[in-house]
Amino acid sequence: MKRHSIHLLLTGAIALSVGVSLPFLVGNQHFDPERDSVKSEVPSLVAPPSVPSQIEFAGQVIDLKRYDHRERMDRELMSFCYMHSSTMLSIKRANRYFPVIEPILKENGIPDDFKYLAIIESGLNPLAKSPAGAAGMWQFMQSTGREFGLEVNANIDERYHVEKETRAACKYLKQAYAKYGNWLCVAASYNAGQGRISSEMRKQQVDQAADLWLVEETSRYMFRLLAAKAVFSNPQRYGFLLKREQLYPSIPYTEVTVTKGIDTLASFAREQGITFAQLKDANPWLRQHHLQNKSGRTYVLRIPTQAGMNYDPKQIKPHNKNWVIN
Incomplete structure (x- = not known):
């Protein structure tokens, strides 16, 4: 044989x-x-995933039988399926971060499907930074982050604060929806900007973002979002077989409220029984070795518990039962 x-x-x-x-x-x-x-001369089995005839996103049904829609969806499904390590890592992270993101989206009236936007923006990496300077899980540029209420400077950068940046993203999404009344158009504008999407819809005389002829990045962006929903809703269908102990759990924290500066965060961390690295991992929005706080703002620092830092993989609970095989 x-x-x-x-x-x-x-x-x-x-x-x-x-x-x-x-x-x-x-x-x-x-x-x-x-x-x-x-x-076959290749010692492995490689086959494309099947493309559904339609997919629903934020209450809108997108027809995937039309050749252009189908082929764009096909490309993004193959990308997710055969970039194994990045897709699998995102599924693991989703178990930690979806429980944080979902309630904030719901609280702000944003469809739950927009949690998949964070996947295609950053792979759910809270430390992600693009070559253009966009940062955090939701990939805000500095100016846009400030526009939507985030503190961004050399000492504090709340683009790396998962809860605050998610709320800022909700503000943007709500603003865009007030303009378009269409959630897929909103998603496209998150990548290309509202000005570009509005201009192209007017010039091309269409009212659906999926019907626009756009630069490849934005054209792929919409269908990558749809593919993310398909794969993350049922990873096993697309060949990703994870056990519950392989998912990343939420890390329990205690909180310390500070209203003054901290001269040396390393010393502060030691007083809390953790290392500076662990303090930074829990609070990546702290960008230097000290906290200035000249304006006397109130900050809440998370301190991971010892139990949280030494979790038992066998006790991990899957946020979505479809993610695991056991």
């Missing part, structure tokens, strides 16, 4: 051993490794 035949048999055996079917790998046809794999 050839080496690639063995590999394919093992792939199928693994899927069967965990009790999971992978429909996009085999389609509706019977796959015979002995018969079919000998035709």
Whole structure:
């Protein structure tokens, strides 16, 4: 038996051993490794995921039967499926951050589907920074962050504060929705800007963002958002098999309120029984080794508990039962 035949048999055996079917790998046809794999010189099974006929986003149904919509969706699904490490890491992070993001979206009247926007913006990495200077999970530029209420300077950068930046993103999304009345247009404007989307809709005489001819980045952006929803709603369908202990749990914290500056954050951290690195990890919006606070603002610093820093993977609870196989 050839080496690639063995590999394919093992792939199928693994899927069967965990009790999971992978429909996009085999389609509706019977796959015979002995018969079919000998035709390939590549020792692995590579197949595209199936594209649904439609998908719903924030109450709007997007038709995916039309050739341009279908092929754009196909590209983004393949991107998620075959960038294995980044997609899997985002699923792990979602277990930690979706419980934070979802209530804030709901509180502000933003559809829950916009949590997937944070995935395509940053992979749910709270420390993400783009070459252009956009920062944080929601990728605000400095000027836009300040415009929507975030403190951004050399000492404090609330673009790295998950709750505050999520609320700032909600302000932007609500403002855009008041303009468009269409949530997919809102999503497109988050990437391209409201001015560009409004101008192109007027010039191209359409009222749906998915019908616009745009630069590739923005054109892909909308369908990447739809693909993120499809994959993260049911990762197993797309070949991602995780156990509950492989997800990242929420880290429990105590909180310390400060209204004055802190000369040395390393000393402050030691007084709390943690390291400076752990303090920064819990509060990445602190950008230097001290907290100036010349204006006497109130800041809440999170201090991870010892139990939280030494969690038991077997006790992790999945935020979404569809993310795990056990």
